[in-house]
Amino acid sequence: MDFVEYPDRELLALSLADRLASQLAQHLRGHESASLCVPGGTTPIPVFETFSGADIDWDRVTVFLGDERWVDGEHKRSNGRLLRRHLLKDRAAAANYIDLYTGDAQPEEAVAALTGALTPHLPITVTLLGMGNDMHTASLFPGADRLAEALAGDAPLLMPVRAEGADEPRITLTRPALAGAIHIHLLIMGPEKREALERAQKLSPEEAPIRAFLDAATVHWAE
Numbered sequence: 001m002d003f004v005e006y007p008d009r010e011l012l013a014l015s016l017a018d019r020l021a022s023q024l025a026q027h028l029r030g031h032e033s034a035s036l037c038v039p040g041g042t043t044p045i046p047v048f049e050t051f052s053g054a055d056i057d058w059d060r061v062t063v064f065l066g067d068e069r070w071v072d073g074e075h076k077r078s079n080g081r082l083l084r085r086h087l088l089k090d091r092a093a094a095a096n097y098i099d100l101y102t103g104d105a106q107p108e109e110a111v112a113a114l115t116g117a118l119t120p121h122l123p124i125t126v127t128l129l130g131m132g133n134d135m136h137t138a139s140l141f142p143g144a145d146r147l148a149e150a151l152a153g154d155a156p157l158l159m160p161v162r163a164e165g166a167d168e169p170r171i172t173l174t175r176p177a178l179a180g181a182i183h184i185h186l187l188i189m190g191p192e193k194r195e196a197l198e199r200a201q202k203l204s205p206e207e208a209p210i211r212a213f214l215d216a217a218t219v220h221w222a223e
């Protein structure tokens, strides 16, 4: 695991946005398109705000979330709403966006269509992960109903998930889909998340799902 500590959150946002943009731009020099998988929650907002202005060929980049809360796209807990407000604007408005929330009553009903939409964009060029204080990442929660299946090497691309720590049903990309990315970054801020990361390093992926990604990830942290 590479660990990068920044003097403050502003510098983290600027540096990480620059690094993500460079990795996408480098990929686009040798390929027609690139894909970018991003987290929801609140931590990535400052990174998104900077990254949305990156000078890259956004019209050749497909953006999607690593997980979505199964709520209406205008609901305040919608990760898609966060993305539309903070990332998919300015230059990044030109990106091709695949919305994980389809409007179906349950996430199970959306799996086939989303699998068809996402598969052409694999392997993911750049995955940016977030992490909760409970050491979940995407919607891979400790104690989630189908966690073992979602962490397995032969897991399907996407799975519906229900977990005590989640307020609503979720849909999530699974371990092989997220970990198969060419570049993997983890964004965390504040002392609680740093402590959670340190705890996770001593646990199994079943106990601390973020653990499944740490060997390959570059972690970005600021107080």
Ligand SMILES: O=C1O[C@H](COP(=O)(O)O)[C@@H](O)[C@H](O)[C@H]1O
Residues within 6 Å of the ligand: 039, 040, 041, 042, 043, 044, 067, 068, 069, 079, 129, 130, 131, 132, 133, 136, 137, 138, 139
């Ligand atoms: O529920 C979620 O939480 C994590 C962490 O969110 P944060 O607000 O603590 O940054 C996030 O990475 C995930 O995408 C989201 O659905």
